[in-house]
Structure formats: C-alpha cells, structure tokens
Amino acid sequence: MSKKVHVFNAGPCLLPQSAIDNTIEALRDFSGTGVSLLSISHRTKEWDAVMDETRALWKELLHIPDTHEVVFLGGGASLQFLYVAMNFLEKKAAYLDTGVWAHKALVEAQGIGEAYAIACSKDKNYSYIPKGFDIPADLDYLHVTTNNTIYGTEIHEDLDCPCPLIADMSSDIMSRPVDVSKYDLIYGGAQKNVGPAGVIFAIVRKDALGRVSRHIPTMLDYRTHVDKLSMFNTPPVFAIYVMNQTLHWIKDQGGVEAIYKRNLAKAELLYGEIDRNSLFTGTAAKEDRSIMNVCFVMAPGKEELQDAFMAYAKECGMVGVKGHRSVGGFRASLYNACSLEDVQALVDCMKEFEKQNA
C-alpha cells in the first residue's frame, strides 16, 4: 500500500492513473503482440495504429483544423526554441518576454537572426503579463509563452495578432480550449500536462512552412516530420504511448471543455483560500493568475512561518508545493490529472495551519 499523497509537481506532472496502469500492461504485452512496448518495432501496423490514433486524438480534442498538422519529436521544448527560429525567422521576429522560458526562446532566436523583446515584465520579477503593446504587422512572427510555469501567470485569451503568432504552450496545453487557427505554431513539452518527459508536440500550419531562405538541417525542418508523420526516424515510442493514454483519459473526462471547467473550479478554490487566509498571499497579478501553476508566499510579517508550513504540508501528504527558487515560497501545479479533492486537501491543510498559528 503506498501512502496517500497529493502531487502538485510542476513537471514532470501527475498523470492519470489509467494512463499509468495501461502503460504497465503494455510494458508487459503491447497490443496483444506478446512483445513489450519497450521492444516493439516502430515499423509495425500495431505501432502505426498508435501513431494514427494519437494524432487523431489531438485533432479531436483541440479541434485542430485541416490547415494544421501535429508532430511528435524529441529534444524537449528547449530545442523547439531553435526550431521556431530556423523554420520561421527570415527578417525580424518579436518575443513577449514573460519569464525565463520566454527569454530563453528569444535568446535562441537571436543566435539565428534579428529578434527582440516587444514587451517585458522582468521589472516585477515576471509577476504580470505586459499589455497594450503595438505589434507591427510586418513581423515574421510574434512568440508568446501562454503560461509561465515558474511565476504562475497566464495569457488567458488567444491574441488577435496582425502577424503570424507562435506559442509555447508547454504548461497549459489541453487545460483550456484554444483557437488553433489563430496560430502558425503551438508547441511544448508533453511533461507538464499531456504525458511523460521525452516527447514534444508541435501543431504547425502547413502552408506557413518553407518560407525562409536558409538551409534547414533535415531533423530541424518541420516539413520532414509533417511529411513523414513523425516517423522520419525512431520516435520516442514509450513517451508517445503514455501521451496517447493520457489523451484517452482527457476524452473520457468529457474533453478539453469539461477539463477546463474543472480546472477553473480547482484554481478558484485555491486562490480563494490564498486570498482569505491571513497567513498567505499570492504573487501573480490577479488578472493574470494561471489556472495551472498557483504561486504564493507567506503574508508580510509571517515570513518566519515558511519552513513550518513546508514541514506541515509534507506531513499532510502534499508533494511538490515548494516554489521555484527564483520566486520562493510555494507553488502548487494543478495540471489536468490533479483532482478537486487534491486541491481541497491542500486548502484544508492551509486552514488548519492558520488555526494552529493564529
């Protein structure tokens, strides 16, 4: 019997139990072949079926239009920073600098061509999303990071953008409905909300490819992977399988629209407690609060209780509530597989701690 815990890890994330159980079965016997998932050939009809189904689930769950294709690759979201510039940067691109990941994406592009920060929230330790900046229509693209995992801020709407729009959605993909048609590219690592570490997704507008004049190495060219349906070389078989099972679970929950309602309820419950509880205070600007990563610290004057709350939360079975070192305090990541009961348990723990320290 494993101990009852509530997992709020920022990534790799909590995954649905059904995805884990079905993967364990496939590790023993993949799809009735008698061969472990770890040893199957990726050039078999059984594996083709997994790839086809995984693509189909992405398209169904996010209502991806026929203009776009979804590909699955290795290298992490961090390697996508390079893919973006290689495939889309010709003259000039702008980046919305909303945190460490956004900034890393910008720096990577600057190694390839001309890229600049169109707005930046570093002045307040990235605790808000800049607004009201003008977007020139002649940019190759504007790059945004829709959810800032470390700081707990989120862009809640799909921007109306006069130039092509590209988004890193590593930590809020499948948490809310998205109008995919507004983006030339949406990408991210699977390990924040849709799978284990080891695979990225990239949803790319097909007719936006092939417009840059540079030579793109084969493996860094999205066209290679669109043309070969993510099977140009050996795909990350294990990670894709777990992602497939995670998408099945999302569908069984009623799809992204139903998951979104639940995510809103979870976030509301926890932010409500942070705002009510005299010992804690939120760090992100209220209108930009992320529904995925909730960041909070001890209220002014209560800082000396930080270690005590950390210890008490651990005692209550809370896992992964320590804040990122650049923000401090606490962070609870409420990814899809985290339940309302998990959040209620954290809220109860905060209430009880307040009573004990009143």
Ligand SMILES: *Cc1c(COP(=O)(O)O)cnc(C)c1O
């Ligand atoms: C975690 C994260 C990344 C980096 O992902 P890797 O797969 O580790 O390279 C990039 N962007 C965002 C928003 C993230 O949360």
